[in-house]
Amino acid sequence: MEEAPAGTLPRLGEKAPEFEAMTTHGKLKLSDFRGSWLVMFSHPADFTPVCTTEFIAFAKIYDELQKRNVQLLGLSVDSVSSHIAWIRNIEEKFGVKIPFPVIADLDKKVSQLYGMIMPGESKTETARCVFVIDPNGIVRAMIYYPLTTGRNTDEILRLIDALQTTDKHHVATPANWRPGDDVIVPPPATQEAAEERLREGYECKDWYFCKKKLPG
Amino acid sequence: MGCVSPDGRPTESGKKLLQAAVESRTPEEIAEETKLPLFRVRSGLRDLTEAGYLREEGGRYLLTDSGKEALRKAGVVV
Known part of the structure; x- marks a missing residue:
């Protein structure tokens, strides 16, 4: 397989690069997903064991993602025919239907645009990358895993919950936060706000470290 | 979405969308x-x-007229 240059890396908080690509659901543009959250993820190759476990795991959180207005989009440098054959094989051997489209990035255009190829690991395959893109097309989170290590889809759901909570309530979320846990009130920007903060009834360890409960 | 087959005809999904676009939407x-x-x-x-x-x-x-014709062929009254 032809070696590919590593390409650029998208940056958090910036517009996700637009693309048009062939997928198992026809030709799709990134902008087709406008108005929905998108989890775009790459895998090294079809018909490989770790990737198969990941596809099954992504299919299993598909309904939960739909409830959160999140679409899934897979990608590898295999062909549409290979993707279709693999998806059919997963259904036949594991009884799991893959409901989301998968990009056939044979020319590596999208992989390079999103920096999915890590030449130190593999010059020809995409690493296990995840890009969370919000309804306005902004890159909100990125996760990179090596070829050997399958991703944790529970963490992806948790990440979506955290990002959506941040947007809805203008708060931050602490380590290992789960929906229902207390959230972090953003630190005050002025001395006056810091003094007011201590009178606002939050659970504060100090002026910079305050938590609150979210309404029901 | 794969709404048009390689021979240029609308697929089942394509027909579903054409049917939904009978009125401008x-x-x-x-x-x-x-x-x-x-x-x-x-x-x-x-x-x-x-x-x-x-x-x-x-x-x-x-x-378009081609869209209406495709639906007629599919047995949909336009």
Whole structure:
């Protein structure tokens, strides 16, 4: 397989690069997903064991993602025919239907645009990358895993919950936060706000470290 | 979405979208009516427009004569 240059890396908080690509659901543009959250993820190759476990795991959180207005989009440098054959094989051997489209990035255009190829690991395959893109097309989170290590889809759901909570309530979320846990009130920007903060009834360890409960 | 087959005819999904566009509609209205994800509707409408079955005017999609003919052939009264 032809070696590919590593390409650029998208940056958090910036517009996700637009693309048009062939997928198992026809030709799709990134902008087709406008108005929905998108989890775009790459895998090294079809018909490989770790990737198969990941596809099954992504299919299993598909309904939960739909409830959160999140679409899934897979990608590898295999062909549409290979993707279709693999998806059919997963259904036949594991009884799991893959409901989301998968990009056939044979020319590596999208992989390079999103920096999915890590030449130190593999010059020809995409690493296990995840890009969370919000309804306005902004890159909100990125996760990179090596070829050997399958991703944790529970963490992806948790990440979506955290990002959506941040947007809805203008708060931050602490380590290992789960929906229902207390959230972090953003630190005050002025001395006056810091003094007011201590009178606002939050659970504060100090002026910079305050938590609150979210309404029901 | 794969709404147009390699021989240029609308697929079953394509016919579903054409049927939803019998009256001029936006992609959002079509997604609501067909219960398909909006991204699939947008890509499908683009395919059908490129194939000449639909035309777009001010963000709304309308059937062309080819679109009406394709639905008639599929047994849908337009």
